Each structure stands twice: as C-alpha cells, then as structure tokens.
Amino acid sequence: MTLRAAFALAIALTIVAIDARADAPARSPLPPQRIDVAYPTRGWPRGDPQRSDHVETEVALGRLFAKKSSAGVPDTRAILVVQGGKLVVERYAPGFDANTRFRSWSAGKSLANAWVGILVRDGRVSLDEPLDARPWRARADDPRRAITVRHALNMTTGLANEDGDGGDPSSFIAQLLFGSASGDTALAASDLALDAPPGTRWAYSTGTTQLLARLVADRAGEDWRAFSARELNEPLGMRSLLVEVDRADTPLLGAFVWASAQDWARLGLLYLRDGLWEGRRILPPGWVDFTRTPAPVPNNGSYGAHFWLSGKPGPEQYPNFGERGFDSFEMNGNAGQMVVIVPSHDLVVVRLGEMHASSWEELREQMGELIEAFAAPGSAR
C-alpha cells in the first residue's frame, strides 16, 4: 500500500468512525452504585419506582405479557426492571419464577465479552493480539493470522462465517449449532476462508463468538468453569449461570447460556456500574466504554464489542432504542431475549421468553414504552 493510499484509508476510517458516533445518542456517563444501596450479591435490594409513571408501567407490562403462543403460554416469560441498583419490577408468566433458568440465544455472546475482559484485566489476553485459531497455525503467512481479538469482539473478522437464516438447515448457524459442525464449533468457525480483509466489514457470526469461547477456554489457565465461577459468578452472586458445551467442551457462548432473570439483571448491572462490583474491579478500566463504542467499519452503526448499541443500524442490523433517544446498550438474542442497559436512567431492563406470537417490532415498541415509564433519571425508594 502506498503512503497516499494508507493516508486515504486512515481518513476514510476516521470519517466512518465519526459518522457512526454521530448517529448514536450522546453517550451518558455510567452511574455509580449509591453508597446506601447494597450490590445484589446475596439478594436483590427491592424498591418501588420512585419517579416513574405506575400506570404507564402497568400498561407496558400488560402488553408485554399479552401475546400467547398456540400452547397458551405468554411469549414474554420474565420482565425485570432495576433502577438505582434496586429491583423495582419483577414479573413472570405462570409456570416461571425467580428460580427458572432462561436460555440466552445470542444474548450469551455478551458473556464472552465479560470473560475476555477479565483476561485482559489480568494481562492474559490483549485486544490487538492475533486470535490464532488452530487451523491458521500451519502456515506463517496465513492471512487469517491477522485477525485479532478486537476484530472478533467487534464482529469484523472477515471470515466467511456469517450466521445466515437460522430457519434454513443449510445455513452456517443451523449447521454450527445443530448440524454436522456442532461437534467442534470453534474448529468449524475457524476453518473457513476470508471474504474480506480483517477489520473492514461487519458480519454477525455465532461462529466468531465460538472462536472467543475457545480462546478463553485455552487461556483461562484452568478449567473455564472454575475460572468463570471464581472471577464472575461468585463475586456477582450469579448462582444459576450454566453454559452448555459442544463435544469438544468449548462453551457455547454463542447461543446456550442459561441463567435466572435475576442473574441476567446482575450481569447487566455489572456493565451499568462500569465493571465494578462491591469495590472490586471485575472488568478493566475503560472496558465498558470500549464495549459500547461502535466498530468503525462502513456497514456498522449499532454494534460494539459483542453488545448491541443504540446507533443507527447498518444493513442486517437490528432496530434498537436509539430513535427514542436512549443511549442504551444491550445483550440481545433470538426470540426477544434482551438485557437493556440505560445509563441515563440508571436502569437495567430484562425481557426473557419466546417470540411465537409477537414480533421484534412489537417487542421493541413495548420495551421502549416500559423504559420510557422509567425515563426520569432517579432512583428507587
């Protein structure tokens, strides 16, 4: 690349980065935990929403639980609202309760962000080191060795491992989770060609999350379950967390993380509190800001580092709460799994369940109404 071409590329990337940020609502600071509110390590402090509109809240909750599948079960199975560090709404569909574990689908990808963040904190992984998956080590000049941990977190590896339509049995995602590639998901996701240079194109890939999952399993320095238990589950009190595995014992962070609604809210609160928990730094300084910064590539406006953002969505990206002016970032999964973090409102909202009779558009609308009911920044009683 000539000097002029490199300069032009740098200018173009800067413009793209600035443009992506211009589409996003102004980013609010992450609010600290109030000194008189305990972290929910042992149990959730409870309160009533102090400044929200109770009628609006009840209407929004009523609409969220109204749609039922043909089996007669509401699509929405759990809604939790945490404001000011207190649990102010906790509601479940019949047959579900605080002990029920809910499946993440892609919301589990954000757990990969937390695990990698902990390894970065400890200096065991750096963002700009090569991801170096097994099939790429045979040749020193393999172009895939330019793929970094940062690229994987931002979904910009350039690998031809885009999810595709999960309803199509031949799609990559269907094969990866349920087909012939399901035995060793990290191997299947890495043993593919590049279809773009790393760091130049955003493409959503469960396979890419599986590469990060394998990285954590290899670098944890111990069984990854023990690593997660000591560094995350126990400090936060996330006692229900369970990550399923493929036959190679790679954690299925891309789709099969299970936790109670209260534990999903705990993980959301960790990010709202900038990675701090009871004075202990779980995630490194600046990690949450990195997480909620859009990857600077042309087709991305609403994806950070394994979290969805409120910027203007690019092609193939989900609608979000940016149009309502929220500076939210969120864990987000198939069938409407959502852990929405709204720093300006000191708020975490969790929605878990299915999407048999409802649609993404409806859920976004109803969740937006619920969040707006808590719009006034304040705290719980």
Next chain:
Amino acid sequence: MKWVIGFCVWLALVLGYLGYMELEERSYVGGGFVAKEVCSCIHVGERAFDACRADLMALPGMDWLETAPLEDGDGVRSGLPGFAPRIARAKPDRGCTLEP
C-alpha cells in the same frame, strides 16, 4: 418413445434421491434442533417434557418431528419418521450436548 420413458424414470429416480437427501438433512438438523432444545429445556430449564415440547411445536413444521425422552431419562431424541433420530444427552453442569 422408449428413451422418453427411460428419461422420465431416470428423472424420477434423481428427483426422488434428491428429495430423500433433502429430507434426511432436514431430519438431521431439525431433529438436532428439537432434541437439543427440549433436552436443555428439561435438564437446564427444569421444565416438564410436555411444556418444553409444546413450546417448540408452536414453531412451523416442528410437528412433523417425532420427539421423545430417552428411556434412561438423560436426554431426548428427535427426527422425521423413517430417519435416524438425533440424540441430545444431558450431563451435570454441562447441559445437553448433541451426539453425532
């Protein structure tokens, strides 16, 4: 005329084979999806088999798949009738894993 009949027979065999292959793939992937989902729903989500299965049967096309718990109670099998079922097996603290 003979070659026309021969061609039609050949075409029917090819289409039949392709159709069989397509169904086999759908049984393999679709059965894997249902076996995994129902197994995890029971053994990780701690819900009853009927409730877990009913959730999935609300999705289009799923009622074609035959789904049942394994006799030993440690997993779930699912597949289209006439094809080998996929099996998802549960292990403590590991959830459910699909067998090949």
